Amino acid sequence: MKKVSLWQLFWTFFKIGAFTFGGGYAMISLLSEELVRKKQWITDADMLDMVVIAESTPGVIAINTATGVGFRKRGVIGSLLSTFAVVLPSYIIISVVYFVLTALEGNLWWESALKGINACVTVLVVNAFFKMAKQLPRNWFSAVMLLIAFAISTFLPSVNVILIILGGAAVGLIVALFKNNSAKKAAVNAADDGSEVEDKPSDKEE
Amino acid sequence: MPFLLLFWEYFKIGLFTIGGGYAMLPMVKQVVLQHGWLDENQLISFIGISESTPGPFAINLATFVGMEVGRSQAEGAMGILLGFVGAAISTFAVVLPSLIIIIIVMRLFDKFNNNCYVQGALVGIRPVVVGLILSAVFTIGLAVFLPNLKFDNLSEESFSNFNWVSLLMFVGMFVLSRIKIEGKKMHPILLIVLSAVAGIIIFGVCGVTEGTV
Numbered sequence: 001m002k003k004v005s006l007w008q009l010f011w012t013f014f015k016i017g018a019f020t021f022g023g024g025y026a027m028i029s030l031l032s033e034e035l036v037r038k039k040q041w042i043t044d045a046d047m048l049d050m051v052v053i054a055e056s057t058p059g060v061i062a063i064n065t066a067t068g069v070g071f072r073k074r075g076v077i078g079s080l081l082s083t084f085a086v087v088l089p090s091y092i093i094i095s096v097v098y099f100v101l102t103a104l105e106g107n108l109w110w111e112s113a114l115k116g117i118n119a120c121v122t123v124l125v126v127n128a129f130f131k132m133a134k135q136l137p138r139n140w141f142s143a144v145m146l147l148i149a150f151a152i153s154t155f156l157p158s159v160n161v162i163l164i165i166l167g168g169a170a171v172g173l174i175v176a177l178f179k180n181n182s183a184k185k186a187a188v189n190a191a192d193d194g195s196e197v198e199d200k201p202s203d204k205e206e
Numbered sequence: 207m208p209f210l211l212l213f214w215e216y217f218k219i220g221l222f223t224i225g226g227g228y229a230m231l232p233m234v235k236q237v238v239l240q241h242g243w244l245d246e247n248q249l250i251s252f253i254g255i256s257e258s259t260p261g262p263f264a265i266n267l268a269t270f271v272g273m274e275v276g277r278s279q280a281e282g283a284m285g286i287l288l289g290f291v292g293a294a295i296s297t298f299a300v301v302l303p304s305l306i307i308i309i310i311v312m313r314l315f316d317k318f319n320n321n322c323y324v325q326g327a328l329v330g331i332r333p334v335v336v337g338l339i340l341s342a343v344f345t346i347g348l349a350v351f352l353p354n355l356k357f358d359n360l361s362e363e364s365f366s367n368f369n370w371v372s373l374l375m376f377v378g379m380f381v382l383s384r385i386k387i388e389g390k391k392m393h394p395i396l397l398i399v400l401s402a403v404a405g406i407i408i409f410g411v412c413g414v415t416e417g418t419v
Contacts, residue, residue, distance in 0.1 A: 021257075055226070058307060061262075067304065072312065076309060108410060113405045115408075117251065117401055120376075120397055122376050123376060124253075145330065157236070160236070164334060168335075170330070
C-alpha cells in the first residue's frame with residue numbers, strides 16, 4: 001500500500017468529480033479503475049468493502065467512497081479533503097451553468113429544448129427505478145413494502161418521506177428480531193432433540 | 207432564516223439518502239415543493255441538467271437548489287452572492303451526515319457490517335426507497351403530461367390540458383433508452399441532447415403548442 005500525499009488525494013478526487021457523469025453505480029467502475037488499477041492506493045477487496053459501506057450508509061455512493069478512501073489513506077484530514085475535492089467541481093460547474101440558464105430564461109429556443117429535456121428526464125427516472133428494483137430480493141416482503149411506500153407517498157403527499165423510510169427500517173428490524181428469535185428457538189429445540197437441526201430455522205418471507 | 211432551513215432540510219436529506227443519488231429524489235421533491243423553493247417544472251429541468259453535467263447527480267441537484275434559494279433572497283449582485291452562499295450551504299449540508307457516519311463506520315467496519323439489526327433495517331429500507339422512487343416517477347411523469355393533476359385533490363380539472371406531445375416524446379425516448387447497440391445502451395447524456403434537439407424541432411421550429419384534448 002502506497003503512501004499518498006494530501007495533494008495527490010485532492011487532485012485525484014477533484015478529477016473524479018470533474019469527469020464523471022451521473023454518479024452512482026456508473027461511478028464505481030471508474031473509481032476502481034482509477035484507485036485500484038492505476039494508482040494502486042487500495043486493493044480490490046478494499047474497494048468491495050468500500051462499496052458495501054457506501055451502499056448501506058446514507059449518502060451518495062461516489063462521495064462516500066471518496067470519504068472512505070481519504071480516511072483509509074490519511075485519516076480524518078484525508079477524508080475531509082477528498083470529500084471536499086470530489087464535490088468542488090460540481091459546485092463550480094453548476095454555479096456557472098445556473099447563471100447561463102438564468103440568462104436564457106424566456107428564450108424560445110431554450111424553452112423548447114427544455115420541454116424536450118423534461119420528457120427525457122421522466123425516462124431517466126423510470127430507468128433508475130427499474131435498475132434499483134432489479135437489485136431487490138425477489139420476495140413478497142419486498143413487493144409489499146414497495147407498494148405500501150408507493151401508495152403512501154403518491155396518495156398522501158403530505159406524509160414526510162423520512163417517516164416512510166423510518167417505517168421501512170422499523171418493519172425490517174422487527175422482522176430481523178423475529179427471525180433471530182425463531183432461529184434461537186430452533187437452535188434450542190435442535191439441542192433438545194438432536195437431529196432436526198437443518199429444517200427448523202426456515203425463513204418465513206423468502 | 208431561509209439558509210438555516212436550507213441547511214437543516216439538506217442535512218436531513220443527506221442523512222436519509224440510502225441507496226445512492228436517485229434515492230434522494232423523493233425527499234428533494236417533497237422539500238422543495240413544500241417550501242416553494244422550486245415548482246415542479248423547474249425541478250424537472252434541474253434534474254435533467256444535473257444528469258448531463260459532470261459530477262454526482264445528487265450533488266449537482268443540491269447545488270442547483272441552494273443556488274436558487276440563495277438568489278431568490280435578494281436582487282442583483284447581492285442575489286448572485288447569496289446564490290453562491292446558498293449553494294455552498296446545501297452542498298455542505300447534504301455531504302455532512304455521510305462524512306460523519308463513514309468516518310465512524312470505517313473504524314468499526316466488521317462490527318457494523320455483520321450486525322443483524324443494521325442488516326435487518328436495510329432489508330426494510332431498500333424496497334421502501336424503490337417504492338418512493340416509483341412514486342416520484344409517477345408524479346413527475348404525470349406533471350409533464352397532466353400539468354393540472356394533484357393527487358390529494360382529484361377533480362375533473364385534474365385531467366384537463368393533457369400534454370400528448372410530451373407523452374409521445376416520452377414513449378419515443380423510452381424506447382430509444384432501452385435499445386442496445388452492440389450490447390451497450392445509449393448514454394443518458396446523449397439521450398438528453400437528443401431530446402433537447404427534438405424539443406427545439408417540435409416546439410420551436412414546427413411551433414407545436416402543447417395540445418389540449
